[in-house]
Amino acid sequence: MFNHIMVGSNDIERSKRFYDAVLGVLGAAEGFRSPAPTGHQRVFYRHAGNSFGVTQPINGEAACHANGGTIGFKCESAEQVKAFHDVAVAHGGQSIEEPPGLRDGALGPMHLAYVRDPDGNKLCAVYRLPKAG
Template identity: 75%
Template sequence: MFSHVMVGTNDIERSKRFYDAVLAVLGAGEPVHNRNATGQNRLFYRHDGMSFCISEPINGERACGANGGTIGFKCSSPEQVQKFHDVAVAHGGTSIEQPPGLREGNLGPLYLAYVRDPDGNKLCALHRPASSRR
């Protein structure tokens, strides 16, 4: 359904350090650097046919996290969820909501961890056990 997700940053180098570490947990390599026609720096991380991008805001305003927005990253195991969380926190992210772990709900069991990146964007690491996929 999605071709890419892009979030804004106020410090492209700080965000690169954060996302290099966090997205490496999921298997993403070095990003492709791009400077658009109006001079904003952008980084494109590509993995499994998807792109996650960080960009200096094109409108010249400060970047801020979307209120109510969350970007979810699919993980292959509960251990990968925990590692995503721990690496994010070790690289300037903030753990939010409940501690990483199993959540039961009407969608079946999910292993979840929530963090905010250094610019305030809300990220979720999610693993859905095969027995609960619908």
């Protein structure tokens, strides 16, 4: 359904350090720089057929986060959810909502952790438990 997800940053170097560490937990390689034709700096990550980018806003205004928006990253285990959270916090992210752990959701039980990146973007690490049977 998606080709890529991109968020804005007011400090591309800080964001690269943050996402190199956090997305590295999921197995993504270090982000690669790809300046926009306008000269604005961008960093892209590719992993498991997905693309995620961080960019300086091309319109020259300050980057801001989406109120009500969340970007969910698929994890392979409950331990990876916790590691995603802990690495995010250690690299300038902010833990939000409940502590990482098991939740009962509309789609069944899952392990979740919510953080905000240094620019305020809301990120979720999620591991859905395999269905019994």
